[in-house]
Amino acid sequence: MIVPVNLLLTMESKEFISYMGSSVDDILIELEQGENLENRYENMIQLLDHDADIEMYQEFRRVRAVVMNAEGEEMILHIDSGDHVGEGLVYLNGNTPSMENEMALSKLNADEIGKSTGDTIMVSWEGSQKKFTISGIYQDVTNGGYSAKAVHGFAGADSEQYSFSVNLGDGIKVREKADLWSSQMGGGYTIEPMEEFINQTLGGVTRQIRTATIAVVVIGILLVALIVLLFMKLRLTKDASQIAAMKAIGFNDSDIRKQYLYKISLVAVIGIAAGTLVSNFWGDNIASMAFSMMGLGITRITFFINPWITFFLIPVVLLAVAAGMTMFSSGQIKEYYIISLINE
């Protein structure tokens, strides 16, 4: 139960953008390839340079290059180029490129090309060629998981896309600013608050995971209730003569029910505590394996945990369900009398 909840919380968190090949910023702007890409680029620069509400922005240019894959065949590599490209990403190993001759690859690209951190790669574009050292490998679910980052300018290469990551000053309303720019710039620009970008990219998946998580939580609670109910039924049937004997010597129903409550609660506390610790500290390993198998470009995910929910609320709810079902099912104790046993 805790693992899907943590997964949902992670996917709904702003920081999840780091798995999408981007850093955590306020607004994301994209200029797609098409008519007058360079003019649109210039217009965007004009706007951003003259808006006092902007704290800082970074621009990235996507170019298309050619490399050889692991089988020795040519493959297209889409590279994001810019001064601070690759910062804020989650690296599996290595780090962001800082030198002109460095490049970071997404996990899927690295596997396809057959390279790892420290290896060199020959990149060709528009009649030029350069050897790059792989500075790091990161996780990226966008573009099917295939991307690359480099600070090199790739002069002469045609631009496929321009993107800007914008951070606004404190107190500036992100939604309003994005809408203002959209209305000012018109068509050909995608200007979105980062959260909306995440929603659009992952919204469908997140909704499905939310539905599945709710189902898991409900089923988990029902399972706990059912298991405790069945266990208590069996246990009480087995203990019927003992319970009747205890009642005969002067224990009342409440005394006996409390004994079962303490026993079940103790076992539940131990089990829930162990499960909570394992889920919270190793649950992301399980999720990482699942993501890795899905081939989305993520092989290692670190949960963004809400401690109040995963360390307190869920365990307390489970314990309450176990205790509640124990008290409910132990109600049949009032029907156990020594005389019934003797009469049987």
Next chain:
Amino acid sequence: MKTILQAEGLCKEFDGTEVLRGIDITIKKGEFVAVMGQSGSGKSTLLYNISGMDRATKGEICFDGEDISGLSDEKMSGLRLRRMGFIFQQSYLLRTLSIRDNIVLPGFKAKKESREQVNTYADELMKRTGIDHIADHDIKKVSGGQLQRAAICRALINHPDILFEDEPTGALNSSATKEIMDIMNELNVRGTAVMLVTHDAKVAARAERVIFLTDGKITDEIALGKFEDKDLLVRENKMTRWLEKQGF
């Protein structure tokens, strides 16, 4: 002698069938009363209703002058714990506890005395009943007679005013039966009242008064007087003749 237990007009119905029909009975403090009757005469039902283990359909029951007919289950449990003792045909000791722990459990629960006092009295009872050497044994590893003696100790741990016993020797052989009844008589001499249900004339002969139940009513009664070991054979013969008269 002061009355410890009195029932008037006691009736009990099960699914429309009258099992007890207007029973009046009085037990004095320190008295030893045996209840006999044919199978289905209502003797166990009388025991359980008069002791509050079951609820009578009609009638009044007074314990040491207090009406207990309408007491709540919780208050009745407390009364059973602190002032009554119960011994059944099976010992019904708790499987997960040792002999000693079974005996002291009601004592710890009642809190009439400190745990130390309860433990000391438990040791005394176990010695008196000859089971002190098996105090820490698992109940699965002792004989039926020893278990029944442990049940007696448990029933006595809170110094009850009265012991209720339902066929306490029913599952025992004759030598174990004699040992148990010797203990019963000794307890009775020390002041504990006893109400005992039995089908065994030799067991009933240990009582100072025997009542005979037929179809839920008391139909006869015989007074045997306080028990003395030397009179056992005479008492048994007297019982046998009396029971023949009852058609038993």
